[in-house]
Amino acid sequence: MISWKDEYKIGVETIDNQHKKLFEIANTAYELLKNDTYIDKYDRIVQILEELKEYTKFHFKSEEEYMESIGYKRLLSQKVAHNDFIDKIYSINLSEIDENQDEYILEILDFIVNWISVHILESDMLITKA
Numbered sequence: 624m625i626s627w628k629d630e631y632k633i634g635v636e637t638i639d640n641q642h643k644k645l646f647e648i649a650n651t652a653y654e655l656l657k658n659d660t661y662i663d664k665y666d667r668i669v670q671i672l673e674e675l676k677e678y679t680k681f682h683f684k685s686e687e688e689y690m691e692s693i694g695y696k697r698l699l700s701q702k703v704a705h706n707d708f709i710d711k712i713y714s715i716n717l718s719e720i721d722e723n724q725d726e727y728i729l730e731i732l733d734f735i736v737n738w739i740s741v742h743i744l745e746s747d748m749l750i751t752k753a
Contacts, residue, residue: 625649625736631743634751635689641682642743648675649735656728664724669717671731676712683709686747695750704742 627646632639652671655664683705690698711734720727 624653625732625739631739633743633747638686638689638747638750641685642739642747644678645682645735645739648678649732649739652728652731652735656725656732664728665721668720668724668727668731671728672712672715672717675731675735676709679705679709679712690750693750697746697749701746704746708738708742 625646627643631642633642648671651674652668655661655667655671658664661667687698687702687705690701695701715727
């Protein structure tokens with residue numbers, strides 16, 4: 624389970640709340656991984672991926688609009704990172720998920736956790752220090 628901590632706050636309430644939603648999506652994936660009652664998790668994995676796709680598009684747009692409104696100098700590099708994240712999510716081959724479902728859930732979790740630790744804690748923290 625991935626827990627929200629104050630150290631993840633960048634100090635912009637709207638963005639912090641949106642980041643919390645990413646934690647919720649990661650925890651949904653974690654709960655699915657740990658759930659042994661489902662023999663076939665494919666549909667649930669696809670739902671998590673779809674939620675992640677839609678939510679990140681919303682979040683990144685919101686975050687980029689905020690950065691633009693404050694004249695953030697690293698906006699372009701943030702946009703590149705955001706686009707890379709979206710490209711990675713969209714590049715997942717759904718037909719491959721069915722063969723090893725738990726492995727894909729772990730990949731999703733790993734991807735989100737790495738994003739949280741690298742992007743939020745390093746890149747996003749710079750937004751409020753500008």
